[in-house]
Amino acid sequence: MVFYFWDMRITSTNIGNPTTFLWNGKEEKTGIFKYPIFEALYLGKADVNKDTIIDRKHHGGINKACFLFSADDYPFWKKEYPDLDWDWGMFGENLTVEGLDESITRIGDIFQIGSAVVQVSQPREPCYKLGIRFNDQKMLKKYIQHGRPGTYVRVLEEGNVKMGDTLKVQERSKNALTISQFFSLMFAKKKNTEILHLFMDNESVPEYKKERMRKYL
Numbered sequence: 001m002v003f004y005f006w007d008m009r010i011t012s013t014n015i016g017n018p019t020t021f022l023w024n025g026k027e028e029k030t031g032i033f034k035y036p037i038f039e040a041l042y043l044g045k046a047d048v049n050k051d052t053i054i055d056r057k058h059h060g061g062i063n064k065a066c067f068l069f070s071a072d073d074y075p076f077w078k079k080e081y082p083d084l085d086w087d088w089g090m091f092g093e094n095l096t097v098e099g100l101d102e103s104i105t106r107i108g109d110i111f112q113i114g115s116a117v118v119q120v121s122q123p124r125e126p127c128y129k130l131g132i133r134f135n136d137q138k139m140l141k142k143y144i145q146h147g148r149p150g151t152y153v154r155v156l157e158e159g160n161v162k163m164g165d166t167l168k169v170q171e172r173s174k175n176a177l178t179i180s181q182f183f184s185l186m187f188a189k190k191k192n193t194e195i196l197h198l199f200m201d202n203e204s205v206p207e208y209k210k211e212r213m214r215k216y217l
Contacts, residue, residue: 008099008167011071013041014089015051021132029054030129034089040162041094043116043155048094062154063121063206069093069150070100081134093150102148102180108173108204115159122206123149123183149183175202191216
């Protein structure tokens with residue numbers, strides 16, 4: 001059964017080309033510089049077709065096949081960084097989504113988008129490459145404090161997603177762990193016991209993430 005839960009739709013579809021930058025005196029490459037392409041994206045099981053993934057140890061794969069970020073957060077960040085050349089895809093997202101709310105979207109929620117079916121798997125944990133994109137490594141701390149990280153999804157059924165497509169909830173996770181709670185738990189010095197147990201009991205949380213948290217039980 002497919003039904004609408006809250007209004008979310010695709011504002012932009014974005015992919016990137018390899019971009020070279022200097023980091024600690026060495027040349028590195030990244031795919032975080034993404035831009036709108038105004039055509040459908042094909043979501044595959046391990047990545048987005050025609051997108052650039054340089055570091056496959058930390059990006060892409062079953063648990064990070066596609067990254068979604070909220071269009072609603074762009075005004076906040078534009079005020080923080082008014083001198084940047086703004087466009088959709090600034091956060092390295094493949095899909096910019098109007099209405100994405102991490103405080104109510106649960107880990108394990110399943111959505112149909114276009115002809116694809118995806119499942120929320122984990123929030124983005126920012127690394128230095130986001131700082132490179134914004135030309136400011138202090139961006140990482142601001143991003144964590146702001147608490148609106150966007151989310152990675154698994155692709156349960158491959159398919160095409162285009163601008164204007166609506167996200168329709170196919171299945172709501174029975175475990176109430178939200179993206180925001182997951183994200184906060186990762187960075188909290190003192191772990192909330194209730195949230196930690198929700199996290200460990202959620203079947204959709206990647207196992208390698210649970211391994212990092214077992215020492216706090």
